[in-house]
Amino acid sequence: MQKIAMDRISQLFSAIAAERALYLPMKKKGAVNFGKWEEGAEADLHALHTVKSPKDLFFPQSEDLVSFKMRGKEISVDAPDAPDEKFVVFGVRACDARGMDVLDRVFLSEPVDTYYQARRENGIVVTLSCSAPEETCFCSVFGIDPARPGGDVSAWIADGSLYVKALTEKGEAFLSGLSLLEAADEAEIEPAVRETKAVMERLPLKDLDLTGIDGNATEKLFGSEKWAELSRACLGCGTCTYVCPTCQCYDIRDFDTGKEIRRYRCWDSCMYSDFTRMAHGNPRKSQVERFRQRFMHKLVYFPANNDGMYSCVGCGRCVAKCPISMNIVKVVKALGSEAKE
Amino acid sequence: MGMREDTLIPKIGVITDIRKDTPDVKTFRAVSPEGGVVFKHMPGQCAMLSIPGVGEAMFSITSSPTNTEFMEFSIKKCGCLTDWLHQMDVGQQITIRGPYGNAFPVETELRGKDLLFIAGGIGLAPLRSVINYVLHYRENYGKIDIVYGSRSKEDLVDFNEIKNEWSNAENVNVYLTIDREQENWDGHVGFVPNYVKEIGFSTDKTALVCGPPIMIKFVLGALGELGFDKTQVYTTMELRMKCGVGKCGRCNIGSKYVCKDGPVFRCDELEELPDEY
């Protein structure tokens, strides 16, 4: 374990940014999002969550896949080079780090998504331990420890210093290149870790019960009458999807620039009415079915395909951001009794 | 300079022949710019075809893998992209990527079996690939029955191939039907599910069914009445798809992705899926 005094942290950022692009939580007009650090910029390491999760850095909201030129009956295909920006994303919370494990399951399984893979290989994830979890947090329900986050390097803020520890080879190589760091004893962060654990014990959602809600629950939960009630106020917007660190559905679209056709992919939401619409009809006709799909996918279908891993990490973004305050916690609680039967 | 490879980056297909099968179905023949098939596939698998700027969609590959000279796609006109495809001429290039999805288990479960093909309308497209594959390796399969129906005589896809090749093949019975009486038609008249019951197939066969959802539903009922077990029946599904590799999320039903885990499902597997198709 190594450390650096917090009052020298911009020197550390400067040193990192000299080698690689550095992305940090930064406040812009009241909203905290990951942004590219530049000399003089101020990071917001105290905000618990960014509005958008760091998934944006690996699976951008919109990216060009390929472009076409049309000449008479001929088509020429041109693919952009694989993303090659070497970068560090600093300040990823434990929940979001797990979110990336979820995305890995999707994009790195065969056939590998080379766009995502390239960014994953080029990026170093530095996580940051949580010191002040909030009422919307329920990561521990999914076995996540916010005081011991994953990633390539874990970081803690304790006693006026930033402590770092490499978890992967990539993380190790990265830290070894930072001469500003000095050696530290692991015991120095223990009080901070204990403090986080104590807060976790007071979280109102820490006992959210997932009993019976798992990969085997399709038959039990799909036909539940609760869905109609739960989805009644749903606006059918994509807020929950787009702030979610694990939602990964996408659309592929063409955009005619006048010179060429750019085929790009962008985030999509199963909450949108056109998600499954086909020329001859839509198998999910109403918001009830679309709403159900989102939660069944996170809580049942995804675990069924991924050794029980839920595609929810308890970050609480949807809890905080849904315009009508409907969210996965309310869904889990409402389905609870049926799930246990 | 080699181009980057990713399943989402398509290849070019050149249209070398266009056949008008019915008033709203055309069969397009495509080859790679160097000649030959754009990629290899197995019967039942699909490909993503597109005209950049118009759209991209999943179509079943109609030709048999035994044909290594070209690929064929029978496409019904029913939307923006298919309208465009129907207007194009020979020589036009399109983009193709694939193959996607599973295939009918021609080399495993279906080997050595008597096969019953049941198709309605454009639903013959994926089965045609299997039929021609099976006829190519005739010795590996038993008796073959083909029931095919359409709205009218004009709507029967591949009528010439059916009449001239399949009907004359050894140990193959072809049963054609159309929905309503028509001049110059002395064959059977009536819906496919009823015809299947009328013929009364014995249950020592494996059935492969494809057609409009409503036809599939009633054919499954008819086969059930004849005593077929759900494990003896295969069908293919169609849902909206974008990526083709089980990542974009669009064709997700239950824990399955139709593009990757399907489009071919055995009916007992299908029954386990939530009713959302």
Next chain:
Amino acid sequence: MQAVEKAIKEKARALLADGTVDRVLGWEKGEYCYDNTPAVFTAENLDSLVYNSFCGANLSKYLIAESKKEGRVLALLKPCDTYSFNQLIKEHRIDREKVYVLGIPCHGIADVEKLNAKGIKGIERITEDGGKLIVQTMYGEKECELNDVLLERCMACKGPEHMVSDDVTEDSAPVELRKHDRFGMVEKLMQMTPDERFEFWRSELSRCIRCNACRNACPACSCLKCVFDNDASGVSSKANVDTFEENMFHIIRAFHVAGRCTDCGECSRVCPQGIPLHLLNRKFIHDINENYGEYQAGADDSSAWPLVDYTQDDVEPGAIKGGKN
């Protein structure tokens, strides 16, 4: 507001009992005290109905769907929600006969993000004491004035009057209206040079994630099929294919609701990125007021609104001013 909640429930129970209505559109108590969800109640579950300073969602838009159903629904509308309701009546989106409007008093709606910004985090319970919010948090008890954490829209409150109602719940302890310069920020933007203004909006709109929450929450956005959901439109997209579209989505939407927007502020309330979208709409309202005389959309349910009405006094198009060049 507890007394008001009690009065609302009593009234609702009576109307359900005598058959005037068969259901109630209100807000259901959430996990905490601030995450209330719009919901439909019958006598059986009416106990979970809640009314407090966190019932922000404007229920008017739900009445488009609700009034298409059998029976009659009791709708709880805050004063500013009644403007949206009236406007929807004017646009023939709601069947007035199917709705019983109960006007309910409002002392302003609190914005949880403003509470958080004041360092009040880890909220477990909030009690209201007059104009004060006493907040129980995981990190101790905190206090603040409701007036200091109001939603943007409440800073430009249109007043305690309901523009339409079948009955009104009395306010036993009315509060004084906050005085706020509704067009202050609009005028500030108009004073900017085009470059400054462009920079302002770029910086705000670049955060847009195209979640469509603003559109889907907006009572004026009641098209059955939005142009932005139409593949064939050429402008349809989920995400920004480029920065142009990012801007265009909001600007086109603002144009489309111009003259019909009641300034209910739902767009800004629901935006996960905190983009002050209401400023686009207020600019239109500002200009309509200036060019066609004072006009408040939704103040009545029948008059033609300035942009669809021709009078000889209408301003000549050439007189429309741009910003400072």
